[in-house]
Amino acid sequence: MSLIPWQESYSLGISEIDSQHQKMLGIINHLADLFENDKHHNEAEIEQAIIELTEYAIYHFQTEEKYFATFNYDKAKEHIEVHDQYREKVEEWRKRYNESKDPKIFFEISEFLQNWWIWHINNTDRAYAPLFREHGVN
Numbered sequence: 001m002s003l004i005p006w007q008e009s010y011s012l013g014i015s016e017i018d019s020q021h022q023k024m025l026g027i028i029n030h031l032a033d034l035f036e037n038d039k040h041h042n043e044a045e046i047e048q049a050i051i052e053l054t055e056y057a058i059y060h061f062q063t064e065e066k067y068f069a070t071f072n073y074d075k076a077k078e079h080i081e082v083h084d085q086y087r088e089k090v091e092e093w094r095k096r097y098n099e100s101k102d103p104k105i106f107f108e109i110s111e112f113l114q115n116w117w118i119w120h121i122n123n124t125d126r127a128y129a130p131l132f133r134e135h136g137v138n
């Protein structure tokens with residue numbers, strides 16, 4: 001079972017961003033599956049998925065932030081702060097996981113990840129969508 005299945009209502013009508021969001025949710029769902037269903041806990045696969053969880057988010061945020069700068073987005077500062085908080089939180093969690101390798105630690109962050117991405121896409125990101133579309137990002 002997917003933790004956060006993609007829903008059409010998450011679409012911002014910008015395929016570049018939508019496909020990045022879909023990929024991001026896919027990474028989270030995959031990680032949840034590894035922790036929940038993989039009784040043998042394939043450490044290498046989990047490690048790879050955690051690297052993706054942190055690095056793909058950074059790549060995705062950079063895509064958005066590059067457009068904020070190009071289009072002079074008026075809410076850029078607040079939005080980037082929210083990205084920074086996420087990066088810190090996940091990075092801190094990743095360190096804790098690496099120290100203990102305790103699969104249970106995933107449950108400490110899974111609710112945060114679900115709530116964060118759903119809220120972020122539907123509210124914080126949706127606010128820039130008209131500006132991006134106006135500039136021909138599609």
Ligand SMILES: [Fe+2]
Nearest residue numbers: 064120124125
């Ligand atoms: Fe964002």
